[in-house]
Amino acid sequence: MAPRRCPCGTGLAYAECCGRLHDGTATAATAEQLMRSRYSAFALGDAGYLLDTWHPATRPPSLELDPTVRWTGLDVLAVADGGLLAAEGTVEFRASYRHEGRTGSQHEVSRFARVDGAWRYLDAV
Template identity: 90%
Template sequence: MAPRRCPCGTGLPYAECCGRLHDGTATAATAEQLMRSRYSAFAVGDAGYLLTTWHPSTRPASLELDPTVRWTGLDVLATSDGGLLAGEGTVEFRASYRHEGGSGSQHEVSRFTRVDGAWRYLDGE
């Protein structure tokens, strides 16, 4: 059986891509990598990872993921800053989903910043 592809759309196996971030064996090197790993966390139902990677100033006390939403694709539309040496960055994306027989998408420009050297999701519009 072929390894499961990562939901984030890189084409890599999940275990070699976002799976390494989710299990803590790697950390996101860029804002885009963190955004992709957060999308994958929604896709695989990993609320703990989402909370861990949320900026402390905007993080909710808890997070309840809807098990009836199936995330079906991610398109990164633009990035600004957020590179290896940057302290902040933005990533614009569209995430597609299926829910209760219908389909839709979420379009967002997410802001990321570093906290103690690690990328964190700050907020999005």
């Protein structure tokens, strides 16, 4: 059986892509990589990873994911900063989903910042 493809859309196997970030064997090197891993966490229902990668200044006390939403695709539209040596960055994306028989998409520009060297989701602008 072929390895499961990563939901984030890189074309890589999940274990070689976001799976390494989700299980803690790797950390995101860029803001885009963190954003992709967070999308995959939404797609797989991993609220713990989402909370762990949320900036402490904006992190909610808990997170309830809607199990009836099925995330179906991710398109990264633009990336500004957020590279290997950057302290902040933004990623614009469109995430597609199905909910109660309807398709939709979420378009967002997410801001990311490093906390103790690790990328964290700050907020959406």
